[in-house]
Amino acid sequence: xxxLTYFMTPSALNHLAQLVGTRWECVxxxxxxIKNLITCPALIVTSEIAVAxxxxxxxxxxxxxxxxxxxxxxxEPDGNVEAAKKEGxxxxxxxxxxxxxxxxxxxxxxxxxxxxxxxxxxxxxGVVIALESMVIAIQRRGFDGFDFVVNxxxxxxxxxxxxxxxxxxxxxxxxxEYARHLISVD
Numbered sequence: 001x002x003x004l005t006y007f008m009t010p011s012a013l014n015h016l017a018q019l020v021g022t023r024w025e026c027v028x029x030x031x032x033x034i035k036n037l038i039t040c041p042a043l044i045v046t047s048e049i050a051v052a053x054x055x056x057x058x059x060x061x062x063x064x065x066x067x068x069x070x071x072x073x074x075x076e077p078d079g080n081v082e083a084a085k086k087e088g089x090x091x092x093x094x095x096x097x098x099x100x101x102x103x104x105x106x107x108x109x110x111x112x113x114x115x116x117x118x119x120x121x122x123x124x125x126g127v128v129i130a131l132e133s134m135v136i137a138i139q140r141r142g143f144d145g146f147d148f149v150v151n152x153x154x155x156x157x158x159x160x161x162x163x164x165x166x167x168x169x170x171x172x173x174x175x176x177e178y179a180r181h182l183i184s185v186d
Contacts, residue, residue: 002062002119004069008104012074013185015051016127019099020186022046024131027138027150028090030080041075042138042148043084044129046099050077053127053138055146063111063118068144072124093152097131103182105139107164110177125164128156128182135159142167156182 008016024046031039041052054075059068084090105126111118126139126148136152142164153159165178 001117002060004060004062004119004121004123006058006069006071006121006123007106008072008124009074012051012053012072013104015049015074016044016102016104017185018049019044019046019051019102019129022048022099024094024097024099024129026085026090026092026095027129027136028081028084029148030083030087030089033089036150037141037147038089038138038150039147041077041080042150043077043081043090044127044138045077045081045090050081052077052080053148055140055148057146062121063113069121069123070140070144070146072126072140091136091150091152093136094131094134097133099129099131101130102185103128103130104185105137105161106181106183107143108177108179108181109143109164109168111168111174112177113174125162127185128159130156137161 029038040054044051052075055070107125109121129136149162168176
């Protein structure tokens, strides 16, 4: 059985933890926005720090098949933040509120073929940022996605996530077990 883990680096987690206590500005991209989808980089901006998350291609052989299982990495925000604001490629939901916590979205998938586990995958797929009056999720679209879904809600219990479990069709021979966990970084 293949065991795969794609976690954000300690440096990226440290930068995300630094968001706590700062004043929220926006989330956006210097790329493209289509409704609540944003292309890379996902720019997370507060009064004191900007974090840019990007998605990189990762081809692997798992369960006897070649698959694309993308990974999230931190990149340099550089001039992307000002470009995104200038072009209007940002969401200002909750602007001015204090960031109260940050959690990583960790997704887990196990493939079972003919009663045997063929692979187990743990992958960080985004972040949930809690503000004073709402939460905002920035999540990679599926285990093989190259863009992010931005959703917001008034509480973590009301937050909608991208339905990654639907991307893995089951049949009589192959089934999947799926779980999502929130891991606090602060």
